[in-house]
Amino acid sequence: MKRALITGISGQDGLYLGEFLLEQGYEVYGLIRGQNNPRRAIVEEILPQATLITGDLMDFSSLLRALEISRPTEIYNLAAISYVAYSWDNAQLTSEVTGKGVLNMLEAIRLWAKGSLDQVRFYQASSSEMFGKVQEVPQRESTLLWPRSPYGVAKVFGHYMTINYRESYGMHASSGILFNHESPRRGPEFVTRKVSRAVAAIARGDQDSLVMGNLDAKRDWGYAGDYVRAMWMMLQQDQPDDYVIATGQTQSVRDLLDVAFAAAGIDDWQPLVQQDERFMRPAEVDLLIGDASKAHDVLGWQPEVSFEELVRMMVKSDQDNPGRTW
Structure with a gap:
């Protein structure tokens, strides 16, 4: 049985991804902040089969502990301070969690997996907000990043750090550059x-x-349920890579x-x-409008x-x- 660890499992994407992975027969673990997190009850209602682990992207020891408990074959890093407007009022906290938090998770995986790093696959939730002041329309994987918010800047840091760990350590680490995706759970x-x-x-x-x-x-607005399917498809590929996920409209x-x-x-x-x-x-x-041709051709994904x-x-x-x- 495959085992997956989802950070940010209490968010919109985490809930849909958890449901999808359980349907695929995975053993699902979720990292959740705080002993009395009010969203814990929501996760337990929607994902009663998931095992929740208390932890925080800013607490390195808790990440190592979560990895040791879950022993995942796939890790989906969805946790972030994701409300763009909030990032101007709390730029430092947004940078720490949304940016440095990615580094903390990547480094925790590297140290925990040690000689079996090739057995672990990592997904980073990148964002179309990284394109910001767009330099071409539509935006694709090669488009220059020009973020226009502290949130976008933090996402760029996490995106390039994921690429760096892939290239430096041979980690199977992929980023999904997801355009706006919504649902009743937003x-x-x-x-x-x-x-x-x-x-x-x-x-x-x-x-x-x-x-x-x-x-x-x-x-470019799509449905979150469609987009979490793309996350999973990325980690089923033999080679890690980065993909724009969008409707193209x-x-x-x-x-x-x-x-x-x-x-x-x-x-x-x-x-x-x-x-x-x-x-x-x-x-x-x-x-913002994305060109998901690569995801269509390589992954076979369609909204x-x-x-x-x-x-x-x-x-x-x-x-x-x-x-x-x-």
Whole structure:
């Protein structure tokens, strides 16, 4: 039986990946921060078969302990401070966890595995935010990285550190440069879930309006359930590598509002949405769209859920489960 260790198992991707790996017959272990982490109950509800290990990317000894307990053949490093807006207010903490945390995990694996390093495979969750001030459209694996947030900078550090350990120690270490991927399990601080929750509340009559930032920003949005499948496919390859995972299509925040409000039976959302400069980024990433040709050709990966299906799924979930924050 294959054994997998997932850091960040309590997040959106960790929950979907845990479900997927259990379906594949894996023994799943998850690293979770804090003895009284409020998200532990969510993980135990969704992944009752997973074994949870208390640990922290900033506590090197806890990583070694987690590796010794789980003895994984595959490690998925999904843990990070992943809310981009938060990274400007807490740049140092974001850099430590999202950047140096990757180094800590890589070094822990190297020391723990010792002579059997070739028996362990590592996945790093890189991000389209690394492209930032995009230098070509669409973005692919060879596109110059120009991050525009402390979060993006930290992700670049982790990305290149993963490449360095692959090239220095022969580690089977791959990075997935994932473009925006969403689901009903997305945290309420992210724009897609902020919209789906508000639309459901407005349709119920519990909320009068929605306050937003930049409505013209464009993103390549996909479904998280599709994207975790790509993570797994990377670690099944004989050779490690880096892959862009994206739909290849782009929609604006206005498009998101169109589909979300329509899903709730509201045709004209203009009177219900206000803009506020407080929600504008100091340095905006205006257009992200990925070229996943390499993933299509090498991995055989294709997204299965469309943008419209994704948004409707999220609105319906928030209509059926009012107040749930995952």
